[in-house]
Amino acid sequence: MTVVQFEERAYELADGESVLDVLLRYGTDFPHSCRAGLCQSCLIQVAQGEAPAAAQAGLSEQQKAMGYVLSCLCKPPQDLSLRRVSQAGLTRPACVIAKDWLSPEVLRLRLMVDCEFRGGQYVTLGNQDGLGRCYSIASIPEEGFVECHVRVYPDGQFSQFLAQQLSVGEVLSVRGPLGTCFYTCSAEQAEQPLLLLGVGTGIAPLLGVIKTALAAGHRGDIHVVFAARQASELYALAELEAMASSAASLKVHAVALQGEASPELQIGDVYEYVQATWPSLKGVRVFLCGAESFVRKMKKQCFLAGASMREIHADAFVMAGA
Amino acid sequence: MSVYEKIGGDAAVNAAVDIFYRKVLADDRIAHFFDTVDMDAQHAKQKAFLTMAFGGPNHYTGKDMRAAHKHMNLTEEHFNAVAENLVGTLQELSVPQQYIDEIVGIALSVKDDVLNK
Numbered sequence: 436m437t438v439v440q441f442e443e444r445a446y447e448l449a450d451g452e453s454v455l456d457v458l459l460r461y462g463t464d465f466p467h468s469c470r471a472g473l474c475q476s477c478l479i480q481v482a483q484g485e486a487p488a489a490a491q492a493g494l495s496e497q498q499k500a501m502g503y504v505l506s507c508l509c510k511p512p513q514d515l516s517l518r519r520v521s522q523a524g525l526t527r528p529a530c531v532i533a534k535d536w537l538s539p540e541v542l543r544l545r546l547m548v549d550c551e552f553r554g555g556q557y558v559t560l561g562n563q564d565g566l567g568r569c570y571s572i573a574s575i576p577e578e579g580f581v582e583c584h585v586r587v588y589p590d591g592q593f594s595q596f597l598a599q600q601l602s603v604g605e606v607l608s609v610r611g612p613l614g615t616c617f618y619t620c621s622a623e624q625a626e627q628p629l630l631l632l633g634v635g636t637g638i639a640p641l642l643g644v645i646k647t648a649l650a651a652g653h654r655g656d657i658h659v660v661f662a663a664r665q666a667s668e669l670y671a672l673a674e675l676e677a678m679a680s681s682a683a684s685l686k687v688h689a690v691a692l693q694g695e696a697s698p699e700l701q702i703g704d705v706y707e708y709v710q711a712t713w714p715s716l717k718g719v720r721v722f723l724c725g726a727e728s729f730v731r732k733m734k735k736q737c738f739l740a741g742a743s744m745r746e747i748h749a750d751a752f753v754m755a756g757a
Numbered sequence: 758m759s760v761y762e763k764i765g766g767d768a769a770v771n772a773a774v775d776i777f778y779r780k781v782l783a784d785d786r787i788a789h790f791f792d793t794v795d796m797d798a799q800h801a802k803q804k805a806f807l808t809m810a811f812g813g814p815n816h817y818t819g820k821d822m823r824a825a826h827k828h829m830n831l832t833e834e835h836f837n838a839v840a841e842n843l844v845g846t847l848q849e850l851s852v853p854q855q856y857i858d859e860i861v862g863i864a865l866s867v868k869d870d871v872l873n874k
Contacts, residue, residue, distance in 0.1 A: 470816045473805040475798075493767070493804075734796055739782065743775050744800045 440516040441479075448510070454479065454490075454517065455506035465506070472508040479506040483516035495745060496619035500553075529560075529609040531601060532580060538670035541636060542585040542598055545574070548609050552581060554643020555617035555722070557750065560597075561608040568593045571640035571724065571750060572612060575647050581609070584639035584671075616640055616722060616750035618647040625652065630713060630721045631659040632733055634705065637725030638671045640750055644722050645675075649682050658686045658713075662705035662725075666694025688712070705729075706736060717741035720748070727751040760859040761813035764852055770811060773846050774804045780842040787838045790829065810843060810864045822870035831872050840864055 437448045439457070446457045455477050458465045467477040472492055481502035490509035491499050503520060529548035537543050544560075552558070554575040560583065561567035570583035587594040601607070629648065633641040638661050648657060663669050669689050676699075679685040688708070689700045696702040713719070721737045723730050730751035737747055761769070778800055781791045793799050809815040843864060847857045868874075 469805050471805075471808070471814045473801065473808055473815070475801045731794060731796075735782070735792075738775075738796065739779060744778065744796065 437511055438514045439511065440483075440514075441518070452510070453507050454504075454509040454511070454515075458506065467507060470507045472505045475505065477506040478503050478520045479509070479517050480504075480520045481515055482518045484511065484513060485515075487511050495615065496621060496624075497615035497617060497748065500617075500619055501615070526561075526608050526610045528606050529581065531603050531605050531607065534597075534601065534603050537584065538668065540587055540668070541670045542587055542594075543573075544570075544583045544585060544597065545580045546583070546607065546609065547579075548581050550581075550609065550612065552576065552612040553617035554647045555640040555724075555750070556612035556614040556643075557640070558583070558609050558611040558613075560593075561610065562593070562596055562601075564596075566593045566596065567608070567610070569611075569752075571614075571616075571636070571643070571752075573639040573642040575643060575650060577650060578646075582639075584636045586636045614640075614750055616644070616724060616748045618644045618651065618653075620648070620651045620653065624720070626655045628655045628719050629653070629657045630709075630716065630719050630737075631657065632662070632705070632709065632721070632723050632725075632737075633660070634662045634725030634729045635668065637723075637729070637750075637752065638675075640724045641722060642671065642674070645678065645685065649678075649685070653684070656684050656686065657682075658688060660688040660690060660705065660709060662690040662708075664692045666691040666700055666702075669700075672699075706732065709733070710736065710740070713740065715741045720746045723747065723749040725752060727753055759812035760856050760863075761808070761811040764811065764856055766813065767808075769850075770804055770807050770813065772850060773807050774800065776849055777807060777842060777846040778803045780845055781839065784838055784842060787835055787842075790835070807843075809867075810860055812859070812863055817867075819867070819870045822867050823873050826871045827873055833872070836868055836872060 439446050439454055446461055448457050455467055468474040481504060486502050486504050487509055490504035494503055527548055527550055529546040531544060532547050533545040535543045552572055554572055557569050557571045559567045559569050570585060572581055573584055574580055574582035585594050585597050587598045631641045631644060641659060661669055672689055675687045679687050690705045690708050691702060694702055701708055716737055719742055721742050723733050730749045734747055734749055738744060782788050791799055809817055844857060
């Protein structure tokens with residue numbers, strides 16, 4: 436008899452029963468719709484045990500890497516422990532080991548934290564007052580720390596706390612990591628061109644993606660477009676250019692709405708620039724990070740330009756109440 | 758053998774779904790139903806729809822179809838637009854006409870439920 440653990444309860448699977456079947460049979464409220472492995476409403480995450488491959492049919496490489504399965508197709512041969520995919524993961528302490536200004540508005544934090552993560556995922560940082568905000572990870576595990584880029588707002592409660600009160604050596608809480616905007620590398624993906632599009636601190640998760648891809652020996656071209664309103668807001672350009680000087684496959688494009696054009700800087704609208712530079716995105720893997728409005732508009736544009744939906748990875752930043 | 762199996766099963770749906778979704782997003786008659794915030798969720802729904810239309814595995818009932826479309830105020834024109842895009846997608850993939858006819862037949866069989874007639 437196979438038993439699955441879910442939310443502190445044990446469920447015994449009857450013959451031929453799926454995880455979704457047994458959850459519903461016990462009266463547990465669980466989202467579902469097509470019951471045929473298509474709609475992905477009933478995704479669940481394996482916390483312990485082996486995810487049955489048949490229950491991951493049609494999932495993205497990112498979802499598979501995180502142990503997601505379709506509960507309606509999941510008929511595990513062995514016991515499994517499962518959790519809801521929306522669960523934010525464990526909260527851990529993180530020691531601040533460095534705090535530096537990358538520009539007058541962007542603060543870089545480096546944290547020592549004992550958790551697995553992938554560059555491009557995000558964590559929720561919190562303080563003792565119970566305040567917390569999500570930040571993307573710009574580093575990779577090989578660097579030995581979690582790096583976040585914090586846009587500091589004049590009336591941002593949490594960003595002002597980080598900027599004004601937090602000192603190196605102090606401890607924050609870290610929850611997560613979460614998010615599927617990270618690089619994965621199967622044999623056929625290693626040659627594929629990558630297009631990374633980031634606005635503002637949206638460049639942070641893309642730095643994580645670039646570092647992961649280069650460390651994994653990605654062979655296709657990697658084009659990164661870093662966009663902002665003002666040229667002065669392109670705070671990570673020097674770091675990107677330093678990376679590009681030692682990696683021939685990495686090409687950096689800087690686009691600002693306002694500023695002085697130069698060989699390194701395009702002045703104009705990022706949507707038009709992307710459209711003109713890559714009229715067809717067929718076969719290109721796309722990563723999009725930045726404000727929600729940017730991600731939404733750019734995702735549609737990239738899809739209509741021929742990128743496959745399965746190969747558009749996005750992380751939209753949602754503003755918390757100040 | 759269902760038409761779903763004849764045209765290549767899940768791989769056929771995967772080949773069709775991006776093409777179909779691009780077509781409906783570009784179709785002014787129906788784009789507003791599909792142009793939602795969560796494109797990934799919408800994409801999964803298109804895949805479920807195509808699998809059903811191809812006669813593949815699904816558990817949709819007439820009742821599900823009615824409930825899902827109930828508040829959308831759909832008309833014959835909307836249904837026909839979806840059907841045209843479906844045919845256009847299949848033609849683009851060089852699916853033989855006899856299979857296209859079968860698929861259109863399946864789509865027509867849920868028409869009354871979709872339009873809540």
